[in-house]
Amino acid sequence: MELSCQIAGCKTGVPEPLETEAVCVLHFLVRLEQTCDAMRRETVTGEETPERYQEIIRYICDRGERLSRISTSGLRLQDELKARILTGFLSLMNLRENLDRALSRSATRRAGI
Ligand SMILES: [Zn+2]
Numbered sequence: 001m002e003l004s005c006q007i008a009g010c011k012t013g014v015p016e017p018l019e020t021e022a023v024c025v026l027h028f029l030v031r032l033e034q035t036c037d038a039m040r041r042e043t044v045t046g047e048e049t050p051e052r053y054q055e056i057i058r059y060i061c062d063r064g065e066r067l068s069r070i071s072t073s074g075l076r077l078q079d080e081l082k083a084r085i086l087t088g089f090l091s092l093m094n095l096r097e098n099l100d101r102a103l104s105r106s107a108t109r110r111a112g113i
Contacts, residue, residue, distance in 0.1 A: 017069040029084050036091040043102040
């Protein structure tokens with residue numbers, strides 16, 4: 001039996017790459033954008049532990065992989081959703097850049113420059 005999205009009021013089917021999350025493509029993207037925003041704000045402070053950086057990097061890799069599976073698995077996606085997937089990739093790339101910048105900033109601080 002096909003799973004349907006766990007978000008209240010949404011009965012859209014869940015594609016195979018998202019079965020562990022039990023959300024539809026749209027709600028996966030909404031959640032992804034919110035999480036990326038929150039993580040980006042977090043990187044601004046530059047006070048994360050190395051473990052937190054690793055966590056964020058793992059998050060980026062995992063979501064990027066899932067997004068590419070969604071976009072290449074032959075689902076019939078509306079153009080609007082396709083555009084949103086691209087925005088999702090962009091958010092992940094920007095987050096990764098922010099993270100790298102934050103890392104080099106804190107390395108500079110530690111070196112006392
Ligand atoms: Zn949904």
